[in-house]
Amino acid sequence: MQYLVAVDGSEESVEALERAIEVAEPVGASITLVHAVNPDVYEIGGMEPLAGPGDADDRLLVESVESAEDRGAEILEEAMDVATDHGVDVDADLLYGPPAEQIVTYAEDHDVDGIYIGHRGMSDRLEGLLGSVAKTVVERATVPVTVVH
Secondary structure (H helix, E strand, C coil), rough: CCCECCCCCHHHHHHHHHHHHHHHHCCEEEEEEEECCCEEEECCCCCCCCCCHHHHHHHHECCCCCHHHHHHHHHHHEEEEHHHCCCCCEEEEECCCCCCHHHHHHHHHHCCCCCEECCCCCHHHHHHHCHHHHHHHHCCCCCEEEEEC
């Protein structure tokens, strides 16, 4: 068995990894971590609702491909450290493109048996601007998806 864990640096994605480890260990499943580099728009401020359009300017960030790659590599490294702390070896891949699309495609191409993903619980307004990766993965995946939040 093989599980895919999507990580984005959030506490929820760490919790998704920990849940995947709990399930994978007894059945001897392998775990692959993925992070999608999508140098478009990222939310960088807390989870409070946006007060107005000006607030969005302070909380949304567009970054370069190089910065997104560096950040993605750092996120994967931190997740690998979490797995190591639990005594588990994991593989990791950096993907390129819209996260939900890349996660689903990777799962299909690599015959994974399940996907674990965190849900950050963004406000409806912020989720409307950025979309919900977890929701889209659940809608499109052809394998079971465990959403942790």
